[in-house]
Amino acid sequence: MNKTIDVVTLGELLIDFTESGVSSAGNPLLEVNPGGAPCNVLAMLTKLGKKTEFIGKVGRDQFGTLLKETLDEIGIGRRNLLTDEKVNTTLAFVHTDSDGDREFSFYRNPGADMMLSSDEIKEDLIANSKIFHFGTLSMTDEIVRNATKRALDIAKESGCLISFDPNLREPLWSSLDLAKEMMEYGFNYCNILKISDNEIQFVTGKEDFDEGIAVLQEKYKIPLILLTMGKDGSRAYYNYEYGNLLKENHNKISSLMESIEKNKDIQIMSNGTIRVEQSGFKVKTIETTGAGDTFMGCSLGYILDHDFYNLTAENLKELLTFANAGAAIVTTKKGAIKSMPSKEEIFDLIGKQ
Numbered sequence: 001m002n003k004t005i006d007v008v009t010l011g012e013l014l015i016d017f018t019e020s021g022v023s024s025a026g027n028p029l030l031e032v033n034p035g036g037a038p039c040n041v042l043a044m045l046t047k048l049g050k051k052t053e054f055i056g057k058v059g060r061d062q063f064g065t066l067l068k069e070t071l072d073e074i075g076i077g078r079r080n081l082l083t084d085e086k087v088n089t090t091l092a093f094v095h096t097d098s099d100g101d102r103e104f105s106f107y108r109n110p111g112a113d114m115m116l117s118s119d120e121i122k123e124d125l126i127a128n129s130k131i132f133h134f135g136t137l138s139m140t141d142e143i144v145r146n147a148t149k150r151a152l153d154i155a156k157e158s159g160c161l162i163s164f165d166p167n168l169r170e171p172l173w174s175s176l177d178l179a180k181e182m183m184e185y186g187f188n189y190c191n192i193l194k195i196s197d198n199e200i201q202f203v204t205g206k207e208d209f210d211e212g213i214a215v216l217q218e219k220y221k222i223p224l225i226l227l228t229m230g231k232d233g234s235r236a237y238y239n240y241e242y243g244n245l246l247k248e249n250h251n252k253i254s255s256l257m258e259s260i261e262k263n264k265d266i267q268i269m270s271n272g273t274i275r276v277e278q279s280g281f282k283v284k285t286i287e288t289t290g291a292g293d294t295f296m297g298c299s300l301g302y303i304l305d306h307d308f309y310n311l312t313a314e315n316l317k318e319l320l321t322f323a324n325a326g327a328a329i330v331t332t333k334k335g336a337i338k339s340m341p342s343k344e345e346i347f348d349l350i351g352k353q
Contacts, residue, residue, distance in 0.1 A: 006050040009038035033335030044297025053077035059088035118150035164190035278320035281328035290336025298323035
C-alpha cells in the first residue's frame with residue numbers, strides 16, 4: 001500500500017492556560033494556548049512539511065471551536081476530530097516556576113478527549129499512515145483506552161511504525177500502578193519510544209539511565225529508544241536485530257567503529273545497542289511546555305526522511321541535534337501548538353552553537 005499520510009496521532013486536544021503576567025489589579029493573567037501532546041507533535045511535523053491527521057474529541061464549546069480553527073490554520077488534518085455534545089473540552093492550567101519547569105492542574109472529570117470510543121475511529125486514516133503516534137493520556141479511562149487499543153491493533157495490522165511517548169501526568173491517573181501498566185502496554189507495541197529521565201526511573205526502578213533502558217530493551221525489544229534529559233540533552237539507543245547485522249554487514253560495523261573512535265558520545269553497549277548522546281542547547285527558557293513534543297515531532301520528521309531500519313550512528317547524532325535544537329527553541333516561547341519552530345530556525349540555532 002502506498003501510504004499518503006505521514007503521521008496520525010490519537011489522544012488529547014485541549015487548552016493550556018499559561019501564566020502571562022499580572023493585571024493592573026494585581027491578579028494573575030492567563031493566556032489561552034491550544035495544546036495537547038499528540039497535536040503538539042503534529043504541529044511540529046506540519047511545520048516540517050509532513051502530512052498529518054489527528055484523531056480525538058473536543059466539546060461543543062468555545063474552546064472546542066478554537067481548537068478546530070487552530071488545526072485548520074496550522075494544516076493538521078481533522079477528518080477524525082469529533083465533537084462531544086455533552087462533555088466539555090479538557091482544560092489544563094500550567095504553573096511555571098523560575099526555572100521554566102511546570103506543574104499541571106487539569107479540568108478533566110471527564111473531558112471530551114476521554115469520550116472517544118473505539119467505534120468512532122476512522123480505520124482508513126491509520127491504515128494509510130506511515131507512523132502512528134500515541135501517549136498514555138488516552139489510556140487513563142476505559143472508553144478512550146479501548147479506542148487507543150483498537151487504534152494500536154489497526155496500526156500494527158497495517159504495518160505502521162508505532163511511536164509512543166508515555167507523557168506521564170500523575171494527577172490524571174486513579175493509581176500509579178495503572179499508569180505503569182498502561183506504559184508497559186504501550187512498550188509492547190512501539191517501534192519508537194520517547195521517554196524522559198524521570199519516566200525511565202519510574203517504570204523500571206533503575207536510577208542509572210543505561211540500566212533502565214537495557215531493562216526495556218531486553219523485555220520489549222524496542223528498536224529505537226530516545227531518552228530526554230531536559231537541559232542536559234538526550235540519548236538514542238538503537239538496536240534492530242543487531243546480532244544479525246554484526247554477522248551480515250561488515251561495512252556498516254566498520255563504519256560504526258570509526259565513528260566511535262572519533263566521537264566519545266557514541267558507544268556500543270554490552271547488548272549490542274548503539275548508544276549516542278547529544279548535549280542540549282543553551283537558550284533563555286521562558287517555559288518548557290511542549291519541549292518534549294517538539295523533540296518528538298523533530299525526531300519523527302527525521303525518521304520519515306531516512307531508512308528507519310538502517311540508521312547509522314551519524315544519523316542518530318543528527319537526529320538528536322535537530323530534535324534538541326527544536327525543543328530548545330520552543331522553550332523560549334509561550335504555548336506549544338502555535339510556537340513550533342521552522343526548519344530554518346532550528347538550523348540557525350545549530351549553526352550558532
